Amino acid sequence: MTSINVNGKVHDLGDVPDDTPLLWVLRDQLGLTGTKYGCGIAECGICTVHLDGVAVQSCITQLSEVGDSKVTTIEGLSEDGSHPVQKAWKEHGVPQCGYCQVGQMMMAAAMLESNHDPSDDDIDSEMWNICRCGTYPRIRAAIKTAAKEMQTR
Amino acid sequence: MNAPSKTRNGISRRGFLAAASAGSLVLMAKVTDGQDVVVVGATKANLESFDPDLFVSIAPDGVVSILAHRSEMGTGIRTSLPRIVADELEADWARVEIVQAIGDKRLGDQNTDGSNSIRFFFDRMRIAGATARTMLERAAAQQWDVAADQCHGDNHRVVHSGSDRAIGYGELVSIAKTLDVPAADELKLKPASKFRYIGKDAPITDMDAILTGKAIYGIDARMENQLYAVIARPPVVGAAVKSYDAADAMEIPGVVDVVEIPKFDGAPLFQPLGGIAVCAQSTWAAWQGRDAIDIEWEEGPNANYDTDQFAKTLAESANRPGKAVRNHGDVGKVIAESDNVHRADYTVPHLSHAPMETPCAVADVKTEGDKVVSCVVTAATQNPQAVQQAVGPAMGMKPEDVIVNVTLLGSGFGRKSKPDYCVEAAMLSRKLGRPVHVTWTREDDIHNDYFHTMSHLHLEAAVDEKGKPTAWLARAAYPTIGSTFNPSAKEPAGFEVEMGLTDCPYQIPNLRVEVGQAVAHTRIGWLRSVAHIQQNFAVGSFADELAHRADRDPYEYLLELLGEDRHLDLEAAGLSNRGASATDYPYDIGRLKAVTRRVAERADWQRGKDLPKGRGLGIACCRAFLGYTAHVIEVDISKDGKLRIPKVWVSLDAGLIVSPDRVRAQVEGAAVMATTQARYGKITFKNGRAQQSNYDDYPMVTMSDAPREIIVDLVDSQAAPAGVGETTVPSFAPALCNAIFAATGKRIRDLPLRDHDLSWS
Numbered sequence: 001m002t003s004i005n006v007n008g009k010v011h012d013l014g015d016v017p018d019d020t021p022l023l024w025v026l027r028d029q030l031g032l033t034g035t036k037y038g039c040g041i042a043e044c045g046i047c048t049v050h051l052d053g054v055a056v057q058s059c060i061t062q063l064s065e066v067g068d069s070k071v072t073t074i075e076g077l078s079e080d081g082s083h084p085v086q087k088a089w090k091e092h093g094v095p096q097c098g099y100c101q102v103g104q105m106m107m108a109a110a111m112l113e114s115n116h117d118p119s120d121d122d123i124d125s126e127m128w129n130i131c132r133c134g135t136y137p138r139i140r141a142a143i144k145t146a147a148k149e150m151q152t153r
Numbered sequence: 154m155n156a157p158s159k160t161r162n163g164i165s166r167r168g169f170l171a172a173a174s175a176g177s178l179v180l181m182a183k184v185t186d187g188q189d190v191v192v193v194g195a196t197k198a199n200l201e202s203f204d205p206d207l208f209v210s211i212a213p214d215g216v217v218s219i220l221a222h223r224s225e226m227g228t229g230i231r232t233s234l235p236r237i238v239a240d241e242l243e244a245d246w247a248r249v250e251i252v253q254a255i256g257d258k259r260l261g262d263q264n265t266d267g268s269n270s271i272r273f274f275f276d277r278m279r280i281a282g283a284t285a286r287t288m289l290e291r292a293a294a295q296q297w298d299v300a301a302d303q304c305h306g307d308n309h310r311v312v313h314s315g316s317d318r319a320i321g322y323g324e325l326v327s328i329a330k331t332l333d334v335p336a337a338d339e340l341k342l343k344p345a346s347k348f349r350y351i352g353k354d355a356p357i358t359d360m361d362a363i364l365t366g367k368a369i370y371g372i373d374a375r376m377e378n379q380l381y382a383v384i385a386r387p388p389v390v391g392a393a394v395k396s397y398d399a400a401d402a403m404e405i406p407g408v409v410d411v412v413e414i415p416k417f418d419g420a421p422l423f424q425p426l427g428g429i430a431v432c433a434q435s436t437w438a439a440w441q442g443r444d445a446i447d448i449e450w451e452e453g454p455n456a457n458y459d460t461d462q463f464a465k466t467l468a469e470s471a472n473r474p475g476k477a478v479r480n481h482g483d484v485g486k487v488i489a490e491s492d493n494v495h496r497a498d499y500t501v502p503h504l505s506h507a508p509m510e511t512p513c514a515v516a517d518v519k520t521e522g523d524k525v526v527s528c529v530v531t532a533a534t535q536n537p538q539a540v541q542q543a544v545g546p547a548m549g550m551k552p553e554d555v556i557v558n559v560t561l562l563g564s565g566f567g568r569k570s571k572p573d574y575c576v577e578a579a580m581l582s583r584k585l586g587r588p589v590h591v592t593w594t595r596e597d598d599i600h601n602d603y604f605h606t607m608s609h610l611h612l613e614a615a616v617d618e619k620g621k622p623t624a625w626l627a628r629a630a631y632p633t634i635g636s637t638f639n640p641s642a643k644e645p646a647g648f649e650v651e652m653g654l655t656d657c658p659y660q661i662p663n664l665r666v667e668v669g670q671a672v673a674h675t676r677i678g679w680l681r682s683v684a685h686i687q688q689n690f691a692v693g694s695f696a697d698e699l700a701h702r703a704d705r706d707p708y709e710y711l712l713e714l715l716g717e718d719r720h721l722d723l724e725a726a727g728l729s730n731r732g733a734s735a736t737d738y739p740y741d742i743g744r745l746k747a748v749t750r751r752v753a754e755r756a757d758w759q760r761g762k763d764l765p766k767g768r769g770l771g772i773a774c775c776r777a778f779l780g781y782t783a784h785v786i787e788v789d790i791s792k793d794g795k796l797r798i799p800k801v802w803v804s805l806d807a808g809l810i811v812s813p814d815r816v817r818a819q820v821e822g823a824a825v826m827a828t829t830q831a832r833y834g835k836i837t838f839k840n841g842r843a844q845q846s847n848y849d850d851y852p853m854v855t856m857s858d859a860p861r862e863i864i865v866d867l868v869d870s871q872a873a874p875a876g877v878g879e880t881t882v883p884s885f886a887p888a889l890c891n892a893i894f895a896a897t898g899k900r901i902r903d904l905p906l907r908d909h910d911l912s913w914s
């Protein structure tokens with residue numbers, strides 16, 4: 001029987017085939033629908049979660065690759081929406097439809113853990129997520145706001 | 154009909170009314186002839202007999218519930234319309250709850266499309282709020298035994314101007330609900346100077362849910378005991394299943410059933426394309442099952458569709474005389490006699506909506522024998538009434554008996570006003586006898602879209618010695634959206650050519666617009682800003698070409714082309730003006746020139762002349778969806794042809810604006826979406842099959858290739874509210890291509906840009 005650790009909780013997955021992408025395990029087996037589907041081929045970044053703190057695309061991460069790693073999803077990024085990126089996203093009014101924003105925030109949060117002062121070029125290269133509503137200028141601004149808060153932590 | 158079930162993200166018709174009626178004040182206003190609001194009744198015994206339109210209820214604890222009847226796909230409408238109600242109601246926004254409406258024609262138009270929501274409902278929402286406030290004021294007057302005109306709603310209370318008495322809204326409910334509902338002419342609406350929410354920003358109501366992953370979209374909608382379906386649709390529109398083998402699919406763990414969906418008959422409409430559905434315990438199992446099915450297709454007549462060939466057909470059609478759809482003066486004669494004629498052809502390929510969330514819906518259909526007795530659909534839809542109208546007949550039900558819950562939409566752009574995916578879910582649920590959730594994969598979405606049309610525009614102008622056009626001919630050939638509803642429709646429709654061609658703002662003595670024939674070989678749909686996409690690209694580029702040909706500054710030339718400040722004679726030009734009156738929504742060239750001047754000033758247009766080669770500014774303007782807008786775009790192109798867009802300036806006059814920050818967001822987003830379309834947008838067909846399938850071969854701009862800075866200038870106006878969401882798409886592409894010309898001398902007439910070498914030396 002396969003089990004995974006998501007947001008600090010271990011879940012037994014019964015006989016879910018271990019080549020199932022983590023995305024669909026999260027959404028359909030565990031009911032964690034905060035992580036979204038956009039392309040299934042690691043092109044849009046919308047399904048981004050953290051695996052031991054590193055941003056990965058859950059649509060191409062098979063269950064077998066997760067092993068004992070700790071998975072963090074948006075539901076576990078903070079308890080109450082108080083992660084600096086979440087606060088900055090609100091301050092800058094980033095979301096339009098909001099659908100891509102979970103992936104955007106998970107990507108940004110992972111980047112900011114390792115890079116507390118991302119330059120515009122860093123943001124350009126690290127934040128390759130698609131936002132069909134076109135919120136990029138606000139995401140850029142929000143990342144800079146969140147970075148400031150993370151620097152003082 | 155069985156009692157509708159309450160779903161996780163929606164509320165049933167009976168459920169909301171029943172909850173609202175328990176001791177609450179409920180206001181309902183009725184729309185007569187789709188226009189005036191007539192309030193017909195307060196809470197009485199039989200709520201079902203009323204026609205609720207704009208719906209406010211106030212509970213004894215003071216919580217105000219406001220029905221949001223338009224769909225939220227990123228514009229902020231689920232917040233903006235209720236804020237209009239709350240403003241007139243003098244409600245405390247913190248104590249307002251927003252309830253998403255189900256599909257119900259008694260609510261008026263719910264088709265969240267065409268940039269219409271504020272325009273259609275601004276007045277009605279104000280009346281709904283003012284009605285409720287007036288009743289509360291009268292209730293307080295009765296309680297205190299004072300004149301009603303001494304009682305005023307103020308921040309969720311009624312206060313008495315003759316004393317310091319005040320009483321909360323909740324406490325007034327028991328009296329208010331016994332009062333007659335005031336007639337519309339008894340209401341006093343606020344002066345604009347007293348607006349407290351209209352024109353002021355607030356976070357969208359779904360902000361916290363979105364940021365914590367709790368927001369529910371169509372893909373997240375769940376019903377108890379549901380199965381997940383993924384469908385193998387025909388590779389060619391109109392193809393039918395000849396035979397299939399589902400043995401391998403059934404072997405996949407979790408697969409429960411394989412079901413054939415019949416191909417549509419006649420026009421595509423909003424019917425399913427047909428195909429083979431795999432229903433399973435999870436999306437992934439269904440998806441794998443779908444991929445394991447072996448299907449043989451009867452491909453039908455569209456199997457020959459080849460866009461390389463079709464481009465030639467369109468070019469021929471646009472280059473021979475067509476049917477005149479607007480004509481004044483004698484264009485033919487002037488052009489024939491001129492020795493100075495400029496000609497150019499512009500093309501835009503098919504585009505796909507590719508909304509961030511693919512089409513998704515869940516349905517629960519209950520049957521007794523062969524008869525459907527209830528049907529509940531929960532979907533990411535722009536138009537729940539269209540869902541009712543499409544699902545009803547497919548289930549043998551009256552449309553109004555179909556319960557449609559609306560989730561948030563992971564963007565829509567027009568795709569989700571076409572509910573074929575909802576019908577699929579209902580058909581599958583009926584067959585399986587349990588709820589079925591249909592998810593379109595991205596490949597399904599891009600292969601099977603209601604595509605933006607593929608177009609060829611031919612423009613000609615005779616110019617005088619000063620370089621100004623004396624005659625202007627525009628000829629358009631593209632498959633019409635009408636073909637999706639009527640296969641015999643073979644030329645652009647009036648509403649389509651009115652998006653940039655027949656509504657041409659330029660002051661030219663001889664003007665003619667013609668349409669050529671073009672047969673559709675795939676489903677054609679409307680995509681954000683619709684025919685403006687190709688038509689304003691052509692018209693906005695052509696104006697720039699004429700300016701350069703005359704060796705004039707494109708901005709000054711554009712202002713001259715726009716001519717005198719005046720109102721276009723809509724009737725003489727045969728323009729529908731989107732059904733809006735010429736009094737409230739004149740076609741005001743003065744406003745169009747004003748935004749053009751504003752944007753040029755803000756961008757410091759004149760410095761464009763001094764930019765080094767490789768950098769340049771481009772300008773274009775338009776009136777679209779009754780709003781006025783202009784863009785200046787700065788490009789920076791490296792010698793080897795790499796394009797950057799460091800800055801975009803946009804001015805927008807959309808009349809009165811309810812939520813300025815959301816309007817800015819729409820304008821920013823429109824610039825990004827238009828960048829995607831201009832740089833990369835291209836769907837091609839071979840053998841009837843769309844050749845692109847996902848974001849790898851149908852790319853989107855991301856952070857690094859989107860405009861770096863988008864500077865939005867909103868005109869402060871009290872004019873009637875116009876459209877916003879689509880208004881600022883059309884002038885983007887021509888401004889961008891005009892900038893590319895300024896930077897490199899390369900004139901782009903065929904989109905997308907990635908087909909062109911922009912290098913220079």
Ligand code: FES
Nearest residue numbers: 038039040045059
């Ligand atoms: S869904 Fe995983 S990257 Fe797009």
Ligand code: FES
Nearest residue numbers: 098100131132133
């Ligand atoms: S906010 Fe809609 S896709 Fe990003």
